[in-house]
Amino acid sequence: MLGSSASKTFTALADLHPNMANLKIIGIVIGKTDVKGFPDRKNIGLERYTLSFTVRDSPAHFINVSSWGSEDYIRTLSDSFRVGECLVIENPLVQRKELEREEKFSPATPSTCKLLLSENHSTVRVCPSYEVDTKLLSLVHLPVKEPHDYYSLGDIVANGQNLDGRVISVLAAVRSVGETKSFTTSDRRKGQRCEVKLYDETESSFTMLCWDHESILLAQSWVPRETVIFAADLRISFDKFRNCMTATVISKTIITANPDTPEANILLNFIRENRETSAPDIEIDHYLKESVNVDKIVDVYTVKQLKVKALEKEGKAEPFYGILYAYISTLNIDDEPTKVVRNRCLYCGCLVNELLSACATCNLNASEFPAIFPSFDMLVDLTDHTGTLHSCNISGTVAEEMLGCTVNEFLAMTSEQKTALKWQFLLERSKIHVKCVLSHRARGGLRARVLACKLADPMEASASLSGQGKS
Numbered sequence: 001m002l003g004s005s006a007s008k009t010f011t012a013l014a015d016l017h018p019n020m021a022n023l024k025i026i027g028i029v030i031g032k033t034d035v036k037g038f039p040d041r042k043n044i045g046l047e048r049y050t051l052s053f054t055v056r057d058s059p060a061h062f063i064n065v066s067s068w069g070s071e072d073y074i075r076t077l078s079d080s081f082r083v084g085e086c087l088v089i090e091n092p093l094v095q096r097k098e099l100e101r102e103e104k105f106s107p108a109t110p111s112t113c114k115l116l117l118s119e120n121h122s123t124v125r126v127c128p129s130y131e132v133d134t135k136l137l138s139l140v141h142l143p144v145k146e147p148h149d150y151y152s153l154g155d156i157v158a159n160g161q162n163l164d165g166r167v168i169s170v171l172a173a174v175r176s177v178g179e180t181k182s183f184t185t186s187d188r189r190k191g192q193r194c195e196v197k198l199y200d201e202t203e204s205s206f207t208m209l210c211w212d213h214e215s216i217l218l219a220q221s222w223v224p225r226e227t228v229i230f231a232a233d234l235r236i237s238f239d240k241f242r243n244c245m246t247a248t249v250i251s252k253t254i255i256t257a258n259p260d261t262p263e264a265n266i267l268l269n270f271i272r273e274n275r276e277t278s279a280p281d282i283e284i285d286h287y288l289k290e291s292v293n294v295d296k297i298v299d300v301y302t303v304k305q306l307k308v309k310a311l312e313k314e315g316k317a318e319p320f321y322g323i324l325y326a327y328i329s330t331l332n333i334d335d336e337p338t339k340v341v342r343n344r345c346l347y348c349g350c351l352v353n354e355l356l357s358a359c360a361t362c363n364l365n366a367s368e369f370p371a372i373f374p375s376f377d378m379l380v381d382l383t384d385h386t387g388t389l390h391s392c393n394i395s396g397t398v399a400e401e402m403l404g405c406t407v408n409e410f411l412a413m414t415s416e417q418k419t420a421l422k423w424q425f426l427l428e429r430s431k432i433h434v435k436c437v438l439s440h441r442a443r444g445g446l447r448a449r450v451l452a453c454k455l456a457d458p459m460e461a462s463a464s465l466s467g468q469g470k471s
Contacts, residue, residue, distance in 0.1 A: 010088075013061040016113050018096045025089045025115070026127065027055030028139045030062060031107050031254040034212040035078050037071065049074035054107050054254060055087060056139050064106050065092065067117035077117075077124060083218055084140050086127040092117055105251050107144070107233065143230040144254050145169050147261035154202025156236060156245050163245065164238040170247060171263055172198035173271045174227045175205060177219050181318050193318075194219055198229075198247075201270050208234070208247040215249040222257060228268050230259040243293035294433045294452045297321045300464045304386035310438055310446045321451075324432045325461040328425045328453075329388060330381035333403070333410075334418040341407055342377040374407045376400060380450070382432060392434065394450040402453040424455075431456040 010026045031054035037047040049071045056062035067077060081087060092115040097103075102114065117124065129137060150169040151159075178195040194210040196219050208231070210216045222229070233252040238245055249255070258264070301309070301322040309320060333340050343352045352372050376399035382389040400406055403421060405413075413421070433452040 010057075013055075013057045013063050013111060016063070016094050016111065018094050018113060020094045021091075023090070023092055023094070025055070025057070025092065026086065026132075026136070027057040027062070027089070028086050028136060029081060029083050030054050030056050030140065030144065030256070032078075032083050032214045033251050034214055035074050047071065051078050052106060052251075054109065055089070056142075056144075057136065059139065059142055060110060062109050062144065063111040063113065063115055064097070064102070064109055065089070065115040065117060067119070067122070069119035073119045080124065081126050083214070086129065086132045086136065088125050088127050089115070089117070090123045091121050093122075103252075107252050107254050138260070141256060141258055141260040143169075143232060143256045143259050143261065145230075145232045147171075147230065147259065147263050150230065150263075152202045153198060153200050153206040156206070156247075157203055160245060161238045163236045166236050167233050167250070167252065168236055170198070170208075170229075170231045170234055171259075171267060172200045172206065172229060172231075173267055174222045174224050174229060175199045176224050177222055180216055180220075183318055192216060196222075199271075200267060206247070207239075207244075208249065210249045212249070215253070215255070218255060218257075225271055228258055228264045228271070230256040230261070230264065232256070240293060240296055292321070292435070292451060297323060297433050297451075299323065300325070302386040302465070303382065303384050303389050306389065306434075306436060306448075307387070307446060310436060313438060319435050319437045321433070321435050323464070324382055324384065324389070324434060325429055325456050325465060326382045326384040326389075326432055327429055328380050329383035330379075331422050331425055333378070333422050334415055337411065340376065340378045341374045341411065343372040344375045374411065376403075376407055376410075382434075382448075389434075389446070389448055392448040392450055394453065398450060398452060402450075429456045429458070429461055430454065431461065 009024055011020070011023050013025065013027065016023075033052045035049055035051050037049050040046040040048045048068055050066060050068050051074050052064060052066040054062055054064050067074060069077075094113050095116060096112060097114040099112075103109075150171045151163075153170070153172055156163060156168075156170070175197040178197075180192050180194045182190065182192050184190055191211065192213065194216040196208040196210065198206045198208055210219050231247070231249070232254045233250070234247040235250050235253075236245060236247055258268075299322045301324060303324065303326065306322060306324070309322075313320065375396055377393075377395040378399065379391045380394055382392055394402065402425075403410065405421075410418070430453050432450055435449045435451055437447050437449075
C-alpha cells in the first residue's frame with residue numbers, strides 16, 4: 001500500500017492465520033493503551049512491561065497487537081508512534097485469540113487472531129504519510145462499529161441508571177477539553193485525568209472522562225465546537241457524587257475523530273450552524289449550581305484543617321470537598337444591592353457588565369441580545385473556633401435556598417428586613433458544604449464555593465466535631 005508494487009510485499013490482515021512466519025504488515029493505528037508494568041513471576045522483585053494497540057488495513061479488518069518486554073523497550077516502542085500514524089510491522093507472531101478473555105479488556109476485532117511483538121525478533125517503524133496510499137490513511141476516519149449503531153447523549157440521560165455499567169457507542173461533538181490534572185493515589189501511584197464535555201442535538205453538555213495518557217493525548221488534539229467523535233465501547237456510569245450519568249474511556253474504547261459517515265456529517269452541520277451562538281462553558285460552570293450530590297460529601301473539617309489540607313495539595317489543581325460546622329461571620333446582604341445581586345445573561349448564564357448592559361460572552365448583535373435576569377452572587381466569611389475562611393462565594397439557587405427567598409423577593413425587602421435576615425445566620429452555627437480549590441490570587445491561597453448551607457442541628461454538630469477529634 002506504499003505503492004502498487006510495494007503493497008505485494010505486505011500480508012493482509014484478512015489472510016492471517018496462526019503460526020505464519022516472516023510476515024510484513026502495514027496498517028493505521030486506530031487505538032492504543034498506556035504502558036503497564038506487572039510483577040515478573042520468573043524474577044521476583046522485577047517487573048515486566050506491556051503495550052497494546054490496534055491496527056487496521058482495510059474497512060473490514062483490524063487486529064490487536066501486544067508486546068511484552070523490558071521497561072526501556074516497551075516505553076521506547078510506545079513513544080515511537082501515536083494513534084493515526086501508519087506502521088510497518090515485521091516478524092510478529094500470529095496467535096489465535098481467546099475471544100471471551102481477551103475482548104473483556106481489549107477492543108473487539110473481526111479477526112480471530114492477535115499479533116505478538118518480540119523484543120528480539122520483531123520490528124516496528126512509522127511510515128511517513130506521504131508514502132502511504134490515501135485509501136489506507138482514510139481508514140482513520142472510519143468507525144469500528146456500525147455508524148448508525150450508537151446512543152445519542154439524550155438517550156443516555158433519558159435511560160439514566162438503566163445504562164449504569166453498560167459499554168456502548170456514542171456519536172457526539174466536542175464542546176470543551178479540560179486541563180489535564182495529575183494526582184497521587186493512597187498507595188503513591190501517580191495518575192492523571194482529563195474531563196471532556198460533549199454535546200449533540202439532544203443534550204447541551206455531557207461529561208466524558210479520560211484517565212490514561214494515550215486517550216488524553218488524543219483528546220488534546222480535538223478542536224472544541226469543530227471535532228465530532230464516534231466513541232466505540234465507552235463505559236457509561238451513574239456518578240453518585242455528581243448525581244448524573246457520565247462516560248469513561250476504557251481499554252476497549254476506540255475513538256474515531258471526524259468520522260466520514262452521514263450521521264456524523266449531520267451532527268457536524270448542526271455544530272457549525274450553532275457555533276456562533278454557543279457560549280463558552282468556562283464562565284457558565286462558575287455560574288451554574290454545582291452538579292455535585294452534597295449527600296456524598298461526608299468529611300468534616302475545621303477551618304484550620306481545610307487550610308492545612310490546602311497546603312498538602314500544593315501544586316495540584318484537583319478540588320476537594322468538605323463539611324464545615326461554622327458561623328457566617330460576614331454576610332453583607334443589607335449592603336449595596338450590586339454587591340449581593342448581579343445580572344446574568346438569560347441565554348448563556350454569564351455575568352453581564354452593569355455599565356454596558358450587554359453580554360460580552362454571547363457576542364450577539366444588540367437586536368439579538370437576550371434578556372438579563374438577577375441572580376445572587378456574593379461573598380461570605382466562614383468562622384469557627386480555629387479561624388476564618390474569607391471571601392467564600394455563594395450564588396444562584398444555593399443562596400436562595402440558604403436565605404429562604406428568591407432574588408425578586410429579596411430585592412423587595414426593606415433594609416430592616418434584610419438586616420433581620422442576616423442576623424438569623426450570624427448568631428447561629430450552620431452546616432456548610434464547601435468546594436475548595438487552590439488559588440494563589442485568593443486570600444490565604446484557598447478559594448471556596450458554598451454548595452449548600454443550612455442551620456446546623458446542635459447535637460449533630462457537636463457529635464461530628466468531637467467524634468472525629470476535629471480541632
